[in-house]
Amino acid sequence: MLNVVEPVLTRIDPIFSPRPWGAQSLAPLFPEKTNLEEPLGEAWLTALESRVANGPYAGMSLGASWRAMPAEWRGTRSGRYPDFPLLVKFLFPCEKLSIQVHPDDSYASQHEQAAGGRGKTEMWHIVCAKPGAELLLGLKPAVTREDFVRAVTQNTVEELFARWPVRAGETYFVEAGTQHAICPTMVVCEVQEYSDLTYRVYDYGRVDAHGKSRELHLAKALEVTRFEGTRSGKISPLSLHSPDADKHLLVACQFFATEHWRCDRTTEIENDPAEFQLLIILHGHGTIHDSESTHPYRSGQAWFLPASLDLALLQPQKATRLLRITVPDVHLLFHQLQSQGFEPEALAHVLLR
Helix, strand or coil, X not given: CCCCCCCCCEEECCEEEEEEEEECCCCCCXXXXXXXXXXXXXXXXXXXXXXXXXXXXXXXXXXHHHHHCCHHHHCCCHHHCCCCCEEEEEECCCCCCCXXXXXXXXXXXXXXXXXXXXXXXXEEEEEEECCCCEEEEEECCCCCHHHHHHHHHCCCHHHHEEEEECCCCCEEEECCCCCEEECCCEEEEEEEECCCCXXXXXXXXXXXXXXXXXXXXXHHHHHHCCCCCCCCEEECCEECCCCCCEEEEEEECCCCEEEEEEXXXXXXXECEXXXXXXXXXXXXXXXXECCCCEEEECCCCEEEECCCCCEEEEEEEEEEEEEEEECCCHHHHHHHHHHCCCCHHHHCCCECC
């Protein structure tokens, strides 16, 4: 007889990473992380090394759990990935991050096999931001490779960027090949391909506690930067039809689809046997249920919902904001939304096919 592992709601514990530009308090997302001796810059919610907190794989790493779980948990579409395909992080910058760029899959598969061979397209959702917070995202039109190199050597590279003042609740798409930098006084939830390939081109002369600078990668960065421009920029969300929550599609591409939900009542979470779901709790608390169990949830948590989970219910005790993330078929998603009455022109702003 086959050993059947019933699908259950599964919480994933984060891994916290020190960064020289990080914060010494991660409240209110992580109220236990305050008065820190060493600044923390990132909370990796779905690192392969993250530990599963409950269910049949409790205590195992997410990477090992992904390989061990039944194909029905992973989904008929997303199950094709040998390793967990999505990396979700919170970023807590108190200083400017380095100016950097990420390669696409084609470049990474040819030149970065030792680092996993996957490129990095990502999106940023602004969880909170102080007045004056901004992003550097994309180069100004007509900036050339020569202009860029000259500006790096003259310490004027920031002048070549498009600047985006940001507010809480906004979403930005960052296509591979786009030069960018996140500035301080905001908290960002980043959703990306599972890759840590970053080519730094400028780090503001920072050194670590031992006086050592971080490595720069100007030659590779120049090879992957798309000076002709990319699709990166601010995304206007698409309001979805829902009877029990305020739901918006933030962005969908071949690597991820992300929705933002505001829930103040019991909200049904429907499954799709083709894809697992991630729920990232941004604000609020309550309980989440499947047919077998009930779990408390709170801000800062990541929940994995198997594709074969028949039904889940979110019951907020405090109004809740969350991100729902999947690995989509963007062409199928386009036709599904079009059949619901959405115009192709509206869909083109959020579905980047």
